[in-house]
Amino acid sequence: MFAIVSGCTGAVTRHPVSRITTTTxxxxxxxxxxxxxxxxxxxxxxxxxxxxxxxxxTYGSPGALAVVQIGDRxxxxxxxxxxxxxxxxxxxxxxxxxxxxxxxxxxxxxDAASRHELSLDDVVNELLPGLLRPDQPITVRMLLNHTxxxxxxxxxxNPGTDVKRLNNPQLRNQARQLLARRRAGQRVVYSDQLLVxxxxxxxxxxxxxTSYHYSRTDYQLAAMVLEHxxxxxxxxxxxxxxxxxxxxxxxTLAPADLGSPExxxxxxxxxxxxxxxxxxxxxxxGNGGSGGVMAxxxxxxxxxxxxxxxxxxxAVQVDDMKTATVQSKNLYGLGLITYHLTCGVFYxxxxxxxxxxxxxxxxxRGDMGAVIALNWRGSRxxxxxxxxxxxxxx
Numbered sequence: 238m239f240a241i242v243s244g245c246t247g248a249v250t251r252h253p254v255s256r257i258t259t260t261t262x263x264x265x266x267x268x269x270x271x272x273x274x275x276x277x278x279x280x281x282x283x284x285x286x287x288x289x290x291x292x293x294x295t296y297g298s299p300g301a302l303a304v305v306q307i308g309d310r311x312x313x314x315x316x317x318x319x320x321x322x323x324x325x326x327x328x329x330x331x332x333x334x335x336x337x338x339x340x341x342x343x344x345x346x347x348d349a350a351s352r353h354e355l356s357l358d359d360v361v362n363e364l365l366p367g368l369l370r371p372d373q374p375i376t377v378r379m380l381l382n383h384t385x386x387x388x389x390x391x392x393x394x395n396p397g398t399d400v401k402r403l404n405n406p407q408l409r410n411q412a413r414q415l416l417a418r419r420r421a422g423q424r425v426v427y428s429d430q431l432l433v434x435x436x437x438x439x440x441x442x443x444x445x446x447t448s449y450h451y452s453r454t455d456y457q458l459a460a461m462v463l464e465h466x467x468x469x470x471x472x473x474x475x476x477x478x479x480x481x482x483x484x485x486x487x488x489t490l491a492p493a494d495l496g497s498p499e500x501x502x503x504x505x506x507x508x509x510x511x512x513x514x515x516x517x518x519x520x521x522x523g524n525g526g527s528g529g530v531m532a533x534x535x536x537x538x539x540x541x542x543x544x545x546x547x548x549x550x551x552a553v554q555v556d557d558m559k560t561a562t563v564q565s566k567n568l569y570g571l572g573l574i575t576y577h578l579t580c581g582v583f584y585x586x587x588x589x590x591x592x593x594x595x596x597x598x599x600x601x602r603g604d605m606g607a608v609i610a611l612n613w614r615g616s617r618x619x620x621x622x623x624x625x626x627x628x629x630x631x
Contacts, residue, residue, distance in 0.1 A: 285628060289316045289609075292624050298613035299503060299512070302326050304534040305628050306542070306599075306606045313535070319612070320501040321512060331487055332500035332610045333516070334537055335528040335588030337597045338490075339456050340558070342526050343381050343572025344544050345474050346463055347554040354466045357381070357557075357571075364462055368433060375445045377462055380455040381571040382562050386441035389452035390432050391521040394439065402438035415520075424517060426492060429457045429524035449564035453527035460526025471524055479549070483539055488532040490525045498531050502592025505615045515592035515614075528590050534608040537597050545573070545584050546603030559584055559601075576622055580605075580630035587621060589614055596621035598629075605629055 285305060293301040293316045300317035315326035349355050355364070357378040362371050369375060369387070379385040388394065397416060403409040408431055415425045427435075433454060442450040460471045467474060472490040480488040489496075503512040522529050532540075542548075547555045558571040568575050576583040576598055583605075585598035592614050599606030607625045 284631075285312055285314050286316070288624060288627050289314050292619055293317050293611060296611065296613055296615070296617065296619050298611040298619070300326050300500065301609070301611045302330060302332075302500070302534055303607060303609040303628065304328075304538050306538060306604075307629065308604055319499050321503070321514075324499065326500065328535055329487065329533060330500050331498040331531050331533050332595065332612070333491075333498055333502065333528070333588075333591050333593050334530045334532055334595055334597070334610075335590035335593065336453075337537060337541075337586045337588040337595060338525070338528045338530040340544060340572040340586050340597075341475065341479060341530060341540060342456055342459055342463070342471070343558060344549055345471075345478055346377065346381060346459055347550055347558065347571065348478055349463060349467055351551060351554060355462065359462075361458060361462060365465055368430075368458070368461070370437060373441065373445050377459065378571070379445055380459045380462070382449075382565065382569055383451050383455055384446050384449055384562060384564050385452065385455055385458075386443045386445050386448070386450065387452050387454045387458065388436040388439035388442065389450070389454055390436040390439075391453040391527065394435055396427070396435055399435045399438045403434055405434060408434050419520060424495075424519070426495070426519045426522055429461055429526070432457050432521065432523045433461070447564070449562060449566075449569065451569075453521075456527040457523045458526075460524045463526075464524070471526055471529075475530070479540060480536075482549075483543060485532075485536045485539065488530060488536045488540070491519055491522055491529040491531060492525060494531065495519065496531075500593065500610060500612050502590075502612050502614070504592045504613070512613075513592075518591050528588065534610060538599070538606050538608045541585060541597045541599050541608075542603040542606055545599045545601065548603075576625075578622075578626045578630050580626075583625075583629075589618065594619050594621060596625055598622070598625050 289301050289303055300319050303314045305312045313328045319326045319330055359377050360374045362369050375385045400412040419425050436454040472493045475490050502516040504515050506513040558573045561567040561570045561575050573584045574586055583598045583600050588595040593612050594614050595610040597608045607628050609621050611619050
């Protein structure tokens, strides 16, 4: 059964100061109940605010935001700015959640399994013949827990050189055209078929099912399988099976939404001390399955709490998502990473793409959680699990 929820919103203004707001009351309500939020007071919040300020300044990030849920207390915290022009960070500020998308895709796959549209033991090549080389069968479950051995083109590959090894002339021509357009400064998005084909020019990391290696290609494939068996796009499934039933209006997927989030993403420029805007580099997004969601922190916390606490899936499937594989040293399950914080076991995922680093993490019952994002990625990325521990446990 789906629960209807609502996130806090606020107007966008300019030239912010660091701030913290708080509300009380449950975050989930039924379709018949109404939740009234009084005007959120501006509070000093020295501990939570100081921690976020320190993290942002340590890594030189223009801005940072966080939502923290502990019982019926809910905080939204911001530090710095959403961009280098001074745009204020508010509870309505969206960011690219990157690989935090993976628990959402995994939940959609399990949702499809609960409706008998697929099985986690289905072999990918039997569902989508010719997509992968057939010598070693790979199941849907192996994609979700990264035990497939499929090469991670987005992290370890080089499309500029891998294109020469493509056997399919149509995909080879497509890749060359996209590479030329990108070199000319145009904005391009590689198709999911092309990303998988480029990955398949490399050998497997290992025999499927025998070990663990995080691979973004796994979730490109999972989304392709999902779209095939449901006859719906991943964007439509996100809207109709997750965002819509939860009453969320600020969660979209690239593609189809190729717009920009308010929280711009930055990386180091070649000129020391300068930043380069990476927000709209969507080249390796494919079908969005490995990291295409854009949302507010409140929306993501609501979604993750709904997944982990069993509001979106039957309990047996939630347990399956939480159960980490031995191959991953008992850390990665079906789209969920297990985090052992000082105050207990939490589940969630980290994200890093296009100049933005983030994490979403919730407790087993969903009564505690945090979503954090900084608009900076460099040679030394923020240690967000440690920051989440401080925000939630101390």
